[in-house]
């Protein structure tokens with residue numbers, strides 16, 4: 355009989371064994387493995403519970419990662435009622451299984467992992483694609499906006515950050531968290547002021563709206579949408595010289611590009627860069643001062659599974675900080 359310890363690993367333990375720089379490195383590596391066809395990852399599927407009266411949805415995001423020989427699934431959702439219960443909008447868990455036997459290896463809290471993996475994504479994408487990062491605009495002063503700037507501040511040379519949000523309180527809160535930053539923090543009065551002249555514009559809200567207009571985006575600028583719904587007017591995508599994504603298949607039925615893909619205006623052939631292929635040196639790209647870039651990041655499950663597996667291995671080495679149980683018993 356196989357002996358396999360199944361571990362339960364909580365969010366504090368994850369943070370004890372993983373830091374932001376470690377997470378960024380694993381995410382970049384996982385994207386590269388994906389671009390190198392070393393990861394099997396079907397597109398995620400969404401269970402939207404709203405028609406049954408539950409104000410939430412969750413995604414099931416399975417994968418097998420060959421270099422780590424681990425199988426797993428990230429289960430992550432957004433829950434509208436969480437704020438009033440003092441919980442974050444996004445909640446995540448990761449389940450790790452032995453790819454050869456199906457035995458459960460661990461259930462790992464996915465909250466910190468998902469938030470920092472989300473933040474690391476624009477940081478890595480911008481580092482490899484953007485021509486300039488002096489002025490960065492973030493529309494959406496929530497948790498994912500915070501982790502995005504926390505990660506960007508580690509990888510990018512930034513002089514000014516403009517923050518826009520419907521909520522003045524959210525903006526104030528956000529700015530106070532970066533009081534020691536080397537860059538200037540600007541509380542933007544509106545999206546137009548936030549975007550005009552900016553080198554990089556990121557939308558990371560739960561809005562379904564035209565937050566950015568094409569005539570606010572200067573030549574050479576990069577616009578990234580990260581929210582779960584449509585966030586910029588279609589002309590922003592149409593006028594882009596380069597379209598980049600994290601995952602081509604998922605980008606055709608999610609996020610900002612969903613309506614344009616459904617109408618047939620955006621197809622798999624519309625994308626110039628899939629970031630993993632660039633990191634695996636299978637795509638060529640040179641930043642250009644005049645070219646506008648549009649990027650959509652919808653998020654993949656494999657980085658979360660890779661971070662969770664790295665944490666599980668460290669916990670096992672130390673032999674503490676987790677609850678063990680026997681699923682066979």
Ligand SMILES: NC(=O)c1ccc[n+]([C@@H]2O[C@H](COP(=O)([O-])OP(=O)(O)OC[C@H]3O[C@@H](n4cnc5c(N)ncnc54)[C@H](O)[C@@H]3O)[C@@H](O)[C@H]2O)c1
Nearest residue numbers: 495496497498519520524559560561580581582651652653
């Ligand atoms: N792409 C990914 O990998 C990924 C991963 C996790 C979450 N998300 C998505 O990111 C988005 C933000 O998640 P979060 O955890 O930061 O949520 P959050 O609730 O912490 O923050 C969202 C912020 O958006 C602001 N906002 C809403 N509508 C707005 C509008 N019209 N104009 C300006 N600001 C507006 C809210 O005031 C709030 O401050 C969600 O859509 C979530 O599903 C994406």
